[in-house]
Amino acid sequence: MLQVLIWLGTITFAASGALTAIGQRFDLIGVLVLASVTAVGGGAIRDVLVGKLPPASLQNETLLWVVFATALLTFFFHRYIERLGRLPYLLDTLGLALFAALGAQQGITFGLGFWGVVFTGTVSGVGGGLLKDVLSRQIPVIFYRSGDFYASAAAVGSGVVFLLHPLEPTVALLAGVVTTIIMRVGSRWLGLTLPIPREQ
DSSP, rough: OHHHHHHHHHHHHHHHHHHHHHHHTEEEEEEEEHHHHHHHHHHHHHHHHHSSOHHHHHHHHHHHHHHHHHHHHHHHHHHHHHHTTSSHHHHHHHHHHHHHHHHHHHHHTTOHHHHHHHHHHHHEEEEEEEEHHHHTTTTOOSSSSSOOOSSHHHHHHHHHHHHHHOHHHHHHHHHHHHHHHHHHHHHHHOOOOOOOOOOO
8 A cells, every 4th residue: 555655646746747847838858857856856855854865766766767757748648638627736636645644654654753743744745846836936835825725734634644543554644645635625625725924
């Protein structure tokens, strides 16, 4: 189950990064770079935080080839993908949820407490997207009201993984993924946002 989630999360984030690059009119190299950074960036940051070096994603050649292939397929068939409407949003949401849960589990494996697990899970979930936004010259969505919960959804999902892990690790992972997805999609559907400072 763990490996399935890792692969699924990596592929969805790779496609999400490639679609963002295509939307910004990047060339093929730009698409490959942004897809790769989005796919492995969050996990790499997480591994550095917990002292796991070199990052696991950079040691997995098969995974990196799949990221490369996903970026290429997205580059050549993006017109068909874009016709599916909300697919980029759904891919980004699924990648966020998967990597937040996996990051939280990694924190638990390294003996971190509740807040340490929440932090590693959140960073793992949003790290790739943060790098994607910076490299594509956009304000990272975690810093402003983008119309839904993002980092906060990843944080709550990570907390769920920590709380349920003693009962059953696999159930905890799945529950964390589902929680993050429901929080992000639900907040958009209900029009919920986090508060911002009042204007003077």
